[in-house]
Amino acid sequence: MEQLIRSLRAGARYNRNDADAPAAVLWTDPNSQWQPIAGELRQRMPELLTLGDYLPETRTGPAIWLRTALEGHLPDVEIAEGITPVVYLPSVSRQTLRTVEECPDSLKPLVELQYRGTCWTQRNGKDWTVEAFLASADSLALDVRRDAATRTAMLGALPQLAIEPIANLKGKRLEREDFDRLLSEDLPRDVLEWLNDAAASRSAWSVSRWSAFRSRCSQELAFDPEEDGELVGAGRLGARMGQWDPVWTRFAESPASYQNVEHLLRRAKPKDLLAGQSSWPQSNESKEDELRQRLSSLQTTSQGDAIAEVRKLEEIHGQRRGWVWSKLGRAPLAQALRHLSRLADVASRPFGGASIGELAEQYTVTGYEVDEAALASVAAVRSNADFSAVSGALAALYQPWLEHAANRLQALAEETPIPCAHSASTAELGVDPGGVILFADGLRFDVSQRLTARMREKGMGPKSSWCWAGLPTVTATGKPAVSPVTxxxxxxxxxxxxxxxxxxxxxxxxxxxxxxxxxxxxYQVLSPEETGDPSKRGWTEDGSLDKRGHERKGRLAGHIEEEVELLLERVETLLAAGWQEVRVVTDHGWLWLPGGLPKVSLPHYLTESRWARCAAVKEDSKVEVPTTPWYWNEAERVALAPGIACFKSGEEYAHGGLSPQESIVPVITVASPAAAGGDVTIKAISWRGLRCGVLVEGADQTLRVQLRTKVSDPASALCESRGIDDIGNASLLLEDEDQEGSSAVVVVLDASGAAVAQEATIVGGE
Structure with a gap:
């Protein structure tokens, strides 16, 4: 269920620099396969609307009602700001909507949404069936037998299948018997379903099944659901005694699938809190309240005292991250504490160096982890109260470290200035034919390390280095400074x-x-959607970190992961298009501090312009803040705010000055598998139906061949990998006919699983 929800919501992703948000995600289901779990999805997805008879309490109605709701004209249908609605269309195919002339009049109000919205479909454009979602490499990638009997059993078991942990389905070939078994005797699941909605379970189960359920409960759990009732059952579940412990374990595996159980546990909590404290939601809530208060109180303490207090709090509250309530998102402060504890550890180490080079080396090896932990601590919370508490802790833990790091770099730069223009040659900044430069505005060093970590997870082998950003650290100065035309x-x-x-x-x-x-x-200048000619040179721009920072300020932390994923996707797209090398560069980093950076005064009348952290000084004016040579003309001076201060009050996100966070910027280089693989090349690809023949030149017996939709993602495999024979031949067989006609990539893998050669193809041949 969780994977389905993630996939539906991912359908709304778009490039904020190049497109408007989609009006809706259209979910067509021509055979109504997904309808048995639509009710559960509505509880989990407040943005889900459904085509059907008019039932506003379930957000269901005819096409004209749906269209009106999407336009925001129905006060009873509220979609949260920034959330894209998902419109479920049972018994409607995408083809029906595309053929306007043949589209029934009752559906025509939805036709236009195809163009203002997006459709939740497979890579090949087909509707997502249950079978395809289970088996596709783009979703769950389960090994499912493709026959009618298995398909029938799968659809019959869908409500149970939706709440089954994915780990229980992996590592084996799923056949009819496996899906039938989901409907057979499973006492922990049946108890949880009954506790979650006793009336609905009793109504849905046959007399014989209810009788068998009572008998099993009596024999194995010493409990009669009919006589004892749900509240007694919830009390036994929370106590976790004897055979109730496996029931609790099942609940803990997928608590979101049994949301009403939480309410029962709340009512069933015993007065003796010493009995199984982690089972009761109130226990977790009281701990969160206590932690919130203690974190808030750190704001006025010294950094040393704050570090000691955070370590104590971690000993007390760290264990709650293993409680079921944390999995349900009910322990955000316990999650934030993990990152505050890491921040405290790294911030307590000496930081500085005897030169700007030594300081930069220290920052790029370990220092950036302080910034990374600070962002992660805020990303873990949502409510204003929790945000305020974590911000208070950061004021004590993080702000002093920021100030020390900035002051030290500024002092060292007085002795050895930060490099100005033309200190790097054009050759060093440029790329060879086959290379493309990807400029990402505001890609701070710590965020870049998240990006390279994701690249390594996908076997992409990135190389990370750094350089100094031009001063002042603003886009107008810094962007051309990292271009090949300096x-x-x-x-x-x-x-x-x-x-x-x-x-x-x-x-x-x-x-x-x-x-x-x-x-x-x-250099070809490519839009965010273009891939260009990979035999030449290219320049492209993507990412909106800096834009998000100025918009979201202290709340930026919650958007970092999405920005990293979008940049990763762009790099993958460029490599898949045939570019031999992608070099990621940026113009500047930024300072970030929830609650606001300190303010320093700089009179308006002394400046031509005054930004958050820098200012252009009027000719012959003297200012009482530090000045530095302008990157593009050392004879011109620019005023910089001292330390981490700003010339404006209340700034939580700012750049333009001199600090490790603003001035030490990443350079990431990723080579395509073909470029990294040396002499290994794919000479020929041939198709006979769903069998793919591959001829590899320069191969040895350690290499294997696989068909994927994404070069560096093993989860996108469309078939098992196969070895290569003595003359370089390999044969791959696909079982999924639905993949025919879709785009794929033949990938040659070395013994470690890294891709060393690649070639695009069309499944089944063109």
Whole structure:
């Protein structure tokens, strides 16, 4: 169930820099296969609307009602801001909506949504069937027998299948008997279903099944559901005594599938809290309240005292991350404490160095972990009260570390200035043919390490390094500084925007002029959706971290993971399109502190322009804050806010100044499997039906071949990997006919599972 919900919600993902949010995700289900679990989905997905007879209490209605609801004209149907509604259409196929002339009048109000929204479909454009969702490499990737008997049993068991832990279904070939077994005697599951909704279970079960259930409960659990009732059952469940412990274990595996059990446990809690404290929701809530109060109180303590207190709190509350309530999202502060504890450990280590190089080395090895932990602690919470509590803890733990790091770098930069323009050659900044530069605005170093970690998980083998951002650390200065056309750019006056100019003609470097310089240097300028010609050079831009930071400020932390995934997806797309190398660069990092960075005064009349952390000083004006040479013209001075201060009050997210977070920026290089693999190449691919023949040149007996939808993702495999014979041949067989006509990639894998060669293909041949 959780995977289905994630997949439906992922259908709403879009590139915020290049498209508007979809109006809705259309879920077509021509055979109404998913209808048996639609009711459960409605409880878990408040954004789910359903086509059917008018039943507003279940968010169900005809097409015209759905259209009106999506337009926001029905006060009784509320969709949270920023959430894309999902529209479930039982007995409707995508083809029905696409053929406007043949579309029934009753459905025509929905036709236009195909173009303003998106459809939840398989990669090949077909509707998601239950069978396809279980077996597809793009979803659960389970090994399912493809025959009519298995398909029938699967659909009959869907309500039970939806709440079955995925781990119980992996590692074996699922056949009719496996799905039938889900309907057979399973006492822990039956007890939980009954506790979750006793009336519905009694009504749905046959007389014989109810009788058998009572008998098993009596014999194995010393409990009669009819005579004792749900409240007594919940009390026994929470006590976890004897044979009730396996029932609790099953509940703990998938508590979200039995949401009403929590309410019963709340009512059944004994007065003696010493009995199985972790079982009762009130126990967890009181612990969360206590932790919230103690974290909030840290705001006025010293860093040393705060570190000691966080370590004590971790000893007390860390265990709650293993409680069932944490899995249900009811222990966000216990989760945040994990990251605060890590922050305390890293922040307590000495940080500095004798030179800007030593400081940068220390920051890129371990120092960035402080920033990473601070973001993760806030990402773990949602409510304003919890956000305030964690912010209070960060004021004591994180702010002093930020101030020390910034002050130390600024002091060292007085002795050895941060490099200015043309310190790196164009050759070092450029790429060879077959290479593309991916510019990601505001990709801070700690966030880049999340990205490289995800790349390593996918076997992509990234190489990570760093460089100094241009000062001031704003996009107008920093973006051209990491481009391959720096030799064509110079600086006159920073003006009010810190924008350089072109060497030829001296005109201000606008976006259009920058792109023309790239084109003249032999670089294709690609939109976020384009992949271009991978035999040439390329420049493309993606990601909206900086935009999100300015919009969400202290709440940025909750959006970091999504931004990392979008960048990862862009890198994968470029590699899959045939680029030999992708180099990820950025213009600047940023300072971030929930509750606000400190303020320092700088009079308006002394400046041409004043930003959060930097300012352009008027000619002949003297300011009482540090100044630094402008990156593009060392003769021009730029004012920088000292330490981590800002020239404006209340700034939680800011950049423009000099600090490790703003100025030490990542450079990530990823080579395609073909480029990394040396002499191993795929010479030929042939198809006979669903059998794929592959000829590999330069192969040895340690290599294997596999068909995937994503080069670096083993979970996207469409078949088992196969060995290569003495002359380089391998044969792959697909079982899923639904994949025919879809795009795929033949991948050659080495002994470690890393891809060393790749070639795109169409399943079944073109």
């Amino acid at each position: 030799e064509m750019i110079t600086g006159k006056s920073p003006g009010d925007g810190f924008t350089p100019a072109m060497v030829e003609g001296g005109k201000t470097l606008t976006t259009d002029r920058f792109r023309r310089l790239l084109a003249n240097a032999g």
